[in-house]
Amino acid sequence: MKIDLTTKIGNLTFTNPVTVASGTFGTKDEYASFVNYNKLGAVITKTITRLPREGNPMPRICETPSGMLNAIGLQNKGLEDFIENKIPFFRKLKTNLIVNIAGDSVEDYVYLAERLQKENGVKALELNISCPNVKKGLSFCANPELAYELVKAVRDVTALPIFTKLSPEGFDLLRVADACIRAGTNALSLMNTIRGMAVDIETRKPKLARIFGGLSGPAIRPVALRYLYEVKQRFHIPVLSMGGITNAADALEFLITGADLIAVGTANFINPRATMDVLDGIKSYMKEKRIQKIDDLRGTLKPEAGRDGRNCIPAG
Numbered sequence: 001m002k003i004d005l006t007t008k009i010g011n012l013t014f015t016n017p018v019t020v021a022s023g024t025f026g027t028k029d030e031y032a033s034f035v036n037y038n039k040l041g042a043v044i045t046k047t048i049t050r051l052p053r054e055g056n057p058m059p060r061i062c063e064t065p066s067g068m069l070n071a072i073g074l075q076n077k078g079l080e081d082f083i084e085n086k087i088p089f090f091r092k093l094k095t096n097l098i099v100n101i102a103g104d105s106v107e108d109y110v111y112l113a114e115r116l117q118k119e120n121g122v123k124a125l126e127l128n129i130s131c132p133n134v135k136k137g138l139s140f141c142a143n144p145e146l147a148y149e150l151v152k153a154v155r156d157v158t159a160l161p162i163f164t165k166l167s168p169e170g171f172d173l174l175r176v177a178d179a180c181i182r183a184g185t186n187a188l189s190l191m192n193t194i195r196g197m198a199v200d201i202e203t204r205k206p207k208l209a210r211i212f213g214g215l216s217g218p219a220i221r222p223v224a225l226r227y228l229y230e231v232k233q234r235f236h237i238p239v240l241s242m243g244g245i246t247n248a249a250d251a252l253e254f255l256i257t258g259a260d261l262i263a264v265g266t267a268n269f270i271n272p273r274a275t276m277d278v279l280d281g282i283k284s285y286m287k288e289k290r291i292q293k294i295d296d297l298r299g300t301l302k303p304e305a306g307r308d309g310r311n312c313i314p315a316g
């Protein structure tokens with residue numbers, strides 16, 4: 001049986017719904033010895049900022065139960081380096097290049113969007129308005145009015161599809177999602193990391209120089225799934241889901257709940273071929289269930305849990 005994984009978001013076609021989470025797959029060909037990039041539905045870059053950034057002081061990552069904390073702080077070589085040295089690599093590929101951008105102000109995002117849309121090969125933008133590891137990182141995502149203003153300003157200067165990336169960091173994600181949709185985002189990326197901390201009991205110091213870091217990995221998967229579910233219940237908007245996806249079964253949970261695309265993040269550090277395993281596993285599952293098109297699987301979540309006696313813990 002020939003499996004059809006074609007996924008559409010607006011005018012953009014993806015050969016399959018598997019992509020990578022920003023910041024976990026480099027900015028160019030770092031994973032090329034493990035992964036055939038042309039087999040991915042899209043590649044999403046590490047956040048690019050207008051000017052180069054050194055990131056936060058070390059230590060800035062540590063392992064935690066079922067996940068990790070990171071406080072990288074958007075380290076990158078800046079827009080000009082990206083345009084000159086990174087984009088040409090993607091022009092030769094068939095996969096979609098989605099460039100993740102961030103700034104300190106609306107003007108920064110607008111500048112980045114205007115420059116990038118002129119670059120052949122850039123297929124969409126992902127607005128990172130939810131980085132917990134930089135000074136003003138959460139300010140747009142914390143406030144529906146600011147989120148609206150930002151997305152609207154970018155919308156006004158570009159015809160490129162816009163993915164807006166949110167986190168549930170203590171704010172009402174659904175209200176912010178609503179503002180972004182009204183402002184014209186084409187899709188939502190759910191979700192960014194959640195702030196946490198860890199302590200070294202020998203030194204009695206926080207394990208991260210910046211004390212807090214963003215929690216990612218399987219530990220946050222149920223939260224990401226919950227937000228996907230809530231957003232899909234409330235809005236008619238494509239969603240790129242990420243949060244602890246490590247294998248095909250994880251990805252299928254999101255697809256069945258309605259995700260249009262899924263991204264593998266932290267799992268790339270443990271298994272650099274995780275994306276390929278996820279892709280193969282989705283195909284095997286569909287063959288086994290005799291589902292030919294991904295559109296016939298997506299969003300087929302049944303309304304009640306536990307009817308067949310599985311995963312059903314009696315209340316009380």
Ligand SMILES: Cc1cc2nc3c(=O)[nH]c(=O)nc-3n(C[C@H](O)[C@H](O)[C@H](O)COP(=O)(O)O)c2cc1C
Binds near residue numbers: 023070242
């Ligand atoms: C080391 C690391 C660096 C990250 N850098 C970025 C980044 O630059 N921009 C961004 O939008 N998200 C960044 N993220 C967040 C991921 O893209 C993703 O939203 C989050 O990790 C949840 O997915 P996961 O649990 O599969 O890793 C980073 C995550 C990690 C672990």
